[in-house]
Amino acid sequence: MSSVSIKEVAARAGVSPGTVSNVLNRPEKVAASTRSRVETAIRELGFVRHGSASSLRAGHSRTVGLSVIDIGNPFFTDVAAGVEEVASERGYAVILGNSSGDRLKEERNLLVFAEQRVRGVLITPSGPDLTGLGQLKQRGINVVLVDHPAERADQCSVAVNDVVGGSMAVAHLLEAGPARIAYVTGPLAVRQCADRLIGAEQALAAAGRDPAEALEEIEMSAMNARSGQQAAEKLIAEGRLPDAVFCANDLMALGMLRGLLQAGVRVPGDVRLIGYDDIDFASASAVSLSSIRQPTHRLGRVATDLLLDECDNPDSHAHQQVTFQPELIVRESTR
Amino acid sequence: MSSVSIKEVAARAGVSPGTVSNVLNRPEKVAASTRSRVETAIRELGFVRHGSASSLRAGHSRTVGLSVIDIGNPFFTDVAAGVEEVASERGYAVILGNSSGDRLKEERNLLVFAEQRVRGVLITPSGPDLTGLGQLKQRGINVVLVDHPAERADQCSVAVNDVVGGSMAVAHLLEAGPARIAYVTGPLAVRQCADRLIGAEQALAAAGRDPAEALEEIEMSAMNARSGQQAAEKLIAEGRLPDAVFCANDLMALGMLRGLLQAGVRVPGDVRLIGYDDIDFASASAVSLSSIRQPTHRLGRVATDLLLDECDNPDSHAHQQVTFQPELIVRESTR
DNA sequence: CTTTGTCATAAAAACGTTTTACGAAAAAGG
């Protein structure tokens, strides 16, 4: 109720409102004695700056929007944690939006962000169509793509090379000798899934094998543990187990692991298994899971650094498309 | 850049700015013909309401703050997903803060919320000291406690009965006959951990056993898979394995499971194991984990419903302290 | 002792909405 304004602070400190604003925003512009007088007044009155008034007048807020595909996936959770860290350090608030892979929901999120006049948006697009983002940029809202390389040089992006990751995974599976491999994936319309497949095929080709023959694709609609287990049941029902399985993410790999073990298939004895993302639970499962590690937390941090740099230094800012390299983590499931 | 204001919409529709505002906020107050004229003008110009200006004048924003203890824990992730769903449905934006169990960080979050003049705050307090929340309420910001029962009747809260949950877990472990049980927990200063211990002791007492003798407490500083595995190593090093282990959350239980299996201890053969939270990964692990399920998603949804009801109907709103009951989920690890 | 320049502060005008008080026109009532 009792909202104390800059005016009351000014009155108590015996200065004008403008001076209080200067203390808040350009402390160096005001004499040390007045400054400390104002500061104690602020403390005594428990004044908190009114963000809306501030951003209305200043023309920009101290918030960023974060739109992710699935907040339930540890991958995105780690990214979000990194984003929150940096934003918080630099005095920005994070507005969270969960698109659930739904284009409509994603657009609703962007509308909310626009209404809040966020300073910038961090987004993992749910699909290949980025028109909505162009509109944001027209409105002066900066955009950084997360886990999605920018096609054009006029914007920042952070991503991890999924082709390389897919290649690493399959090359590792082939180390044990020629093998028939199943690639269990989410929708191939999802860029990450498609890129990992390309990498897998490259690795097979490099080993002198024909992908069409040595690689079986199993495309599921969801990318969670349940769908991984369903894929396992399908493989078992068909009766011809592959020598190795590469899952497009760890959630699916964990489901696959469970399905295989339940059916009495030994991992890695009968089937070698590798996942993707290296989520915490990958190492905690009973047969610890080999995986492709992505620098998730760092992804979030760097994306936010880029975004806030763009916001705070619009002139000197140079757009960057950062690509990280994934890392192979070998554990029991492929030993 | 091109920020179109309500004025330009008004000009194009041939009405006054006030009328546009009415179309936006009280559509029933304006004649159908003018309304549609205004609406097409809005569409044609791509007008988006300026949230800051709106909340400055109206005195309240359409945002809520969410402060959680660990966004990396699937428990909180599920809660957050529920919160985001409801908020989004009702046109509110969610500002996310991660306290990491750090009191200072939590206060910084609350300050940010206050600056943004959020309509309300959803918070899982990181400790027993709730003074910071009192200040918020003085400022007219509604507060709903999440996973923490309110002590006083003047505010809303949603929680799950942790005493009952702890009791359920241990009673279930005792079904197989008298057993020596280890309770592997996070800091007992955390209410949830302490309550689950109380429940555990009650269950033992009800079975006619002396808790001091039949229950060993192992208190770890963190509540993740790593600390669970450390606890397992400690138990094994000491050489006297309990008959059953109750872990204060599933992350610790998964670590415990891994530690035990690696040492050749059979689960549930040698040691029966139960966790808490029933996170997705509990059922996906190779020896699927018995657990105490909490309605996490629902917790988030109900909390947000209560908060927004309090915001939108301050007069008719009746404070509620909702307590859910947990549910025992039996899987392989205790069969 | 004047003039010039510097600097801290004051005063006032924005920012884009919502809201209040009020008028005009239309509908209802006699």
Place this chain on the structure above:
DNA sequence: CCTTTTTCGTAAAACGTTTTTATGACAAAG
């Protein structure tokens, strides 16, 4: 046909900041 009520719109005043321009004091320069 004249009142009374109702409906629909307008104009203008907020909301709490930031920012620009103006002002006055005081020091340095002449």
